Amino acid sequence: MNAAPADQIRLLDVQALDVRLSQLAHKRRTLPEHTKIETLIADHTQLRDLLVAAQTEESDTAREQTKAEQDVDQVRQRAARDQKRLDSGAVTSPKDLENLQHEIASLAKRQGALEDVVLEVMERRESAQARITELTGRVESLRTEIGEATERRDAAAEEIDAEIATITKEREVIAGTIPADLLKLYDKLREQQGGVGAARLYQRACDGCRQELAITELNEVRAAAPDTVVRCENCRRILVRTLESGL
Template sequence: MKADPQAQRRLLDLQAIDTALAQLAHRRRTLPEYAEVEALARQVSALEDERVRAQVAVDDIDRDIARLEKDIDQVRVRKDKDQARLTLGTGPARELTALEHEMVSLNRRQTELEDAELELMEQRETAQSVLTAVEERLAAALERRAETEARRDQALAEIAKDAEFKSGAREPLAADLPADLVTLYDKIREASGGLGAALLTGGRCGGCRLELFGSERGRIKAAAPDEVVRCEECRRIMVRTAESGL
């Protein structure tokens, strides 16, 4: 293939743009915020589970306290009735004596229930402290995740803006070069890890970094200026300039 030497040199400008686009794509795929967001998502999930368990513990204690309060209210109602009957003092002496014994039992039962309620209230205070601490940790993790997602989105927006600018510069450049040269360059670039053309500097291929010797060096030196030469080793287009050392 033949192409104007100036067009060949402009391939390096096209390659610079494509290299920048590839770097932007790599940066987009490997943003550290992706891993941070994933780690924070796992942390948030674990804290959500922990919060649910802590809330269940508080709710269970609240139900037990409510049950005890109901039992205490029932004992108080029964005591009030018995006390009212004792205050009236009417009825057989045996029945009044039984009421007195029942009052003693009810007082003892009320004390037991109130002691149990007090113990549960202390347990609830501890459980609530655990729940509050988990909620604070969860809120902090959610805030960190939101901040990290915002940084990720900002980075992606900046990358997209840079990529759009580079792509906008590539299109007119590629359109201004010979179509067959660009087609060959793109084919090589896709097959060679993103590098389709490289500068030949000091007798060394800029693609594979190997130095040319013997007949290969002679072949390149003897090639006409408009001949599109390729490296025998990496098959990339070698762009010749005054720096090529031939």
């Protein structure tokens, strides 16, 4: 393949722009905010799960407390009725009086036990409520952090995108001046060679693979016409000759 030396030099300009575009794309993908947001979202999800668990516990203990209080109330009402019968003097049989007094004592004992249950359930419910308050605050704080990190990420990405757009336009202009067949070869090699399709020959070495040319290869490059598109024998990239090639 043949191409004017000036076209080959411009290929290096395109290569430099492509390298910069790759760097910007990598920078965009690896913005520190990406990792920060992922970590915050994971923490937020974990806290949300804990909050749901605490809310479920609070709801369960609320029902448990209501049931325990109803049990206490039922025992209290029954004891009150028995005490009223006892105080009324309507029960005159010694045996019935003894049974009634025994029942009142049993109910008092039962009421005390049930009231202890109510207190224990209330303590668990208060603990769950305190946990809900704490977790709600932490969830809201993380939500705020996620929003702020997202704004920083978007601002950084927007800045990078603007630079990418500028460089892409510049590349289009320069690439438009390069022969289509040369540009096609360059693009093919760039895809095969990790983003570098053309490299300058600098001080008898290929800037692409950093390998110094052997004497026979160097002589072949010296003998090639200026418009001959030469390739590095080692990496097969387009080898662009310049005043600094050391020929």
